[in-house]
Amino acid sequence: xxxxxxxxxxxxxxxxxxxxxxxxxxxxxxxxxxxxxxxxxxxxxxxxxxxxxxxxxxxxxxxxxxxxxxxxxxxxxxxxxxxxxxxxxxxxxxxxxxxxxxxxxxxxxxxxxxxxxxxxxxxxxxxxxxxxxxxxxxxxxxxxxxxxxxxxxx
Numbered sequence: 137x138x139x140x141x142x143x144x145x146x147x148x149x150x151x152x153x154x155x156x157x158x159x160x161x162x163x164x165x166x167x168x169x170x171x172x173x174x175x176x177x178x179x180x181x182x183x184x185x186x187x188x189x190x191x192x193x194x195x196x197x198x199x200x201x202x203x204x205x206x207x208x209x210x211x212x213x214x215x216x217x218x219x220x221x222x223x224x225x226x227x228x229x230x231x232x233x234x235x236x237x238x239x240x241x242x243x244x245x246x247x248x249x250x251x252x253x254x255x256x257x258x259x260x261x262x263x264x265x266x267x268x269x270x271x272x273x274x275x276x277x278x279x280x281x282x283x284x285x286x287x288x289x290x
Contacts, residue, residue: 137162139227142195150230152251156286159195160230161188165223175220181255182213185245189259190214191232192243196280206263206271211240215257223248232285236278239263239270241287 141153141159169180192198198206221227228248235242236257245257261270273281281287 139163142191143228148228148230151248152153153230153248157230157232157246158284159192159229160246161191162226162228163223165225165227167223170223175222176185178215178217181215181217181247181257182246183260184227185213185257188229188231188245189243189261196277196284199279203266206252207268209261209264211263212260212263213257214259215255217250217255219254221247221254227254233281233287234285235283236273236287236289238272241273241281251290 137151138147139162141161143162145155148157148160149155161250163184165176165180169176171177182205193208194200195210199208202279226249229245230248231245233241234244240260240262243259243261245255245259246253247255265271278287278289282289
């Protein structure tokens with residue numbers, strides 16, 4: 137398994153991750169991510185989503201975090217923990233944009249171990265200019281999110 141490298145649709149299907157997931161990153165759970173009950177702590181999942189999001193923004197052309205790129209603000213995040221995870225488990229965190237508004241978008245997430253879904257999640261993200269005003273999602277980015285992820289423009 138390729139760790140910390142973007143996995144696209146074909147890679148994900150080989151790993152038994154179903155459509156509509158078309159973007160993911162694989163990694164392995166670490167000892168430092170465990171809690172007192174010896175399973176992955178809920179905060180680790182949020183860090184995994186953040187790592188995926190940053191790479192997704194680069195790969196989809198949403199932001200390169202340079203001086204002309206939008207600021208991307210996390211407005212809301214939620215997780216549903218379906219099954220616990222333990223030490224040294226290979227996992228794939230997946231993400232996709234499902235809804236687009238003028239200046240914000242909704243991402244959905246899932247984490248899989250051996251093709252079995254362990255969590256689901258979502259986030260609402262807002263694009264801002266450097267001065268803090270809202271920034272419209274460009275037509276080019278909108279089309280990328282529609283084409284790659286099947287996002288619905290609302």
